[in-house]
Amino acid sequence: RLEKIWLTFGIAMLAVFLAVLGIGAFAMGMEPPGSHGTHAVDPVTVSSEPPFDTPGLVQIGENEYNAYVLAFAFGFSPVDMEVPRGARVHFYITSQDVVHGFSIPRTTVNLMAVPGEINHMTYTFDKPGEYLVLCNEYCGISHEQMATRIVVK
Ligand code: CUA
Numbered sequence: 001r002l003e004k005i006w007l008t009f010g011i012a013m014l015a016v017f018l019a020v021l022g023i024g025a026f027a028m029g030m031e032p033p034g035s036h037g038t039h040a041v042d043p044v045t046v047s048s049e050p051p052f053d054t055p056g057l058v059q060i061g062e063n064e065y066n067a068y069v070l071a072f073a074f075g076f077s078p079v080d081m082e083v084p085r086g087a088r089v090h091f092y093i094t095s096q097d098v099v100h101g102f103s104i105p106r107t108t109v110n111l112m113a114v115p116g117e118i119n120h121m122t123y124t125f126d127k128p129g130e131y132l133v134l135c136n137e138y139c140g141i142s143h144e145q146m147a148t149r150i151v152v153k
Helices: 002-029
Strands: 037-040 056-061 064-072 075-077 080-083 087-095 100-103 110-113 117-125 129-134 147-152
Touching: 056 080, 056 087, 064 100, 075 147, 087 100, 087 110, 100 129, 110 117
Parallel strands: 064 087, 080 147
Antiparallel strands: 037 117, 056 064, 064 075, 087 117, 100 110, 129 147
């Protein structure tokens, strides 16, 4: 009879353990906005599957956008993006080949574009103007030419 009690206890502990694991995994899937989140992706197929098959801006709210950007040697897709002043932009960045950078001087946006990962960051463009986006990770002979623009109207 004692064995039965211990067996029940063991099963109960296992259930608690699994529940904690499940809650942990769920919590990790939810990130506060503005955080540096990372998700796994296949760099070989990333450019042929949504959302990166059509990189660029997707409006998700009133002046709020998701920006899906593919980095590759040696450029970014899309080439230019335009958003209204005050736009809140959630950047999702990945690379098709080697490690690149996605850095917007004068802002806090500074992400690594890593093959196999989607890096995430949120920024609100309060000031109008032309924002240059640069690759700040050395990625090969044309690294210096790797740039795109975000125009805030
Ligand atoms: Cu891409 Cu440097």
